[in-house]
Amino acid sequence: MSKVKKLLKKIRFVTYLNDLRIYYQCLLFPEYMAKRIYIGMCKRIPNFKNPKDINEKINYQKFHYDMKLWANLADKYLVREYVRDRGLENILIPLIAKYYSPEDFINDFDNLPEQFIIKNNNGCGDNIVVKNRDEINKSTLLSQIREWYKVGRFGVLTVEPHYTLIDETIILVEEFLVNTECSINSISKSLIDYKVWCFNGKPYCIFVGYNRNISDGSATFDLYDTSWNRMNKYMVEANPEHAVSSIELPKPQNLDYMLECASILSNGNPQARVDFYNINGHIYFGEMTMTSQGGYMNYLTQEFLLKMGQQFEV
The missing domain is CATH 3.30.470 (D-amino Acid Aminotransferase; Chain A, domain 1)
Known part of the structure; x- marks a missing residue:
C-alpha cells in the first residue's frame, strides 16, 4: 500500500473515531452538547435555565416537554393523519406510495410516475427530486436511501430528541408539484x-x-x-x-x-x-x-x- 493510501486510510479512521465520540457525547450529555452547538452557531452563551430568546426557549422545551407529541408532528407520515384530524386533508400533497425498506422501493421503482418527490419520514432536508425517472441511477439512489435507515443519528447529533423517538423509517413518494405562474x-x-x-x-x-x-x-x-x-x-x-x-x-x-x-x-x-x-x-x-x-x-x-x-x- 502506498504512503498516500495509508495516510488517507488513517485520516478516514481518525474522522470516524471523532464522529463516534461526538455522537456518544450528544447521546450521553445532550444538554451540554446543545449548549456547545448553540455557542458555535449563534456566537453567544445561552441561558437554558432562564430562557429569553426563541432559540433558548426551544432548547428549554427539548429537555422539559413531552417529546413523543413532537415526534408525531415531526414524522412526515404520521403528521398527515394529524392534518386530516384538524380538518385540512385538502391541503395534503397527494401521496403516491410508501415503502418500509429501500429494497421494496427500488423493486417498485419502475412502476412509479415519471416525476415525483422522495421523502424520509424521519429526518431533515433528505428530499430527493425525480424529474425523469428513466435517468435515475438506481444503484446510487439505493445507497442514498439506505443512509436514511441509520435510525436516530440525525436527532442525536443535532440534539433534537424527538427525532430519535420516531419508531421506523418510511420512504414516502409524493406527487411532483409544478407552479405554472x-x-x-x-x-x-x-x-x-x-x-x-x-x-x-x-x-x-x-x-x-x-x-x-x-x-x-x-x-x-x-x-x-x-x-x-x-x-x-x-x-x-x-x-x-x-x-x-x-x-x-x-x-x-x-x-x-x-x-x-x-x-x-x-x-x-x-x-x-x-x-x-x-x-x-x-x-x-x-x-x-x-x-x-x-x-x-x-x-x-x-x-x-x-x-x-x-x-x-x-
Whole structure:
C-alpha cells in the first residue's frame, strides 16, 4: 500500500473515531452538547435555565416537554393523519406510495410516475427530486436511501430528541408539484416555501425560502409579517449559501387561508413553525417544525429572536 493510501486510510479512521465520540457525547450529555452547538452557531452563551430568546426557549422545551407529541408532528407520515384530524386533508400533497425498506422501493421503482418527490419520514432536508425517472441511477439512489435507515443519528447529533423517538423509517413518494405562474417562475427556480411562525396558535411572521438548489444547499430567504410587510432588517446572512433576498416577493395568493391553516395546525402548541407551498392558488402543507434549525437559528438578528421569545412562555 502506498504512503498516500495509508495516510488517507488513517485520516478516514481518525474522522470516524471523532464522529463516534461526538455522537456518544450528544447521546450521553445532550444538554451540554446543545449548549456547545448553540455557542458555535449563534456566537453567544445561552441561558437554558432562564430562557429569553426563541432559540433558548426551544432548547428549554427539548429537555422539559413531552417529546413523543413532537415526534408525531415531526414524522412526515404520521403528521398527515394529524392534518386530516384538524380538518385540512385538502391541503395534503397527494401521496403516491410508501415503502418500509429501500429494497421494496427500488423493486417498485419502475412502476412509479415519471416525476415525483422522495421523502424520509424521519429526518431533515433528505428530499430527493425525480424529474425523469428513466435517468435515475438506481444503484446510487439505493445507497442514498439506505443512509436514511441509520435510525436516530440525525436527532442525536443535532440534539433534537424527538427525532430519535420516531419508531421506523418510511420512504414516502409524493406527487411532483409544478407552479405554472409565470410571475413566480421568473423569480424562483424552485417552489417558494412559506414558513409561518405561530405562537399559541396565532401566526406571527412568515419566513420565506426560494431559489433552492438541492445540489449545493444554496437558497434565498426573506421575512414578512402576516400583512405581507417586508421585515428583512431582521435577517442575517449566516453563511455564503443562504442569501438575504434583494427584492420584495409578490404577496401570495390565498394568504389569509394559509394563515388560517397555520393557526389551526399550530393550535395547542406554545410555538410551532408550519410550512406551506402556495401553488397556482392552492395551499399545500409542507411540514410542521418544533425545533427550527434545531433551536440554533443564526439567520435572524438577536433583537428579533428576543421578540419571538417574548411571544410565548415555557
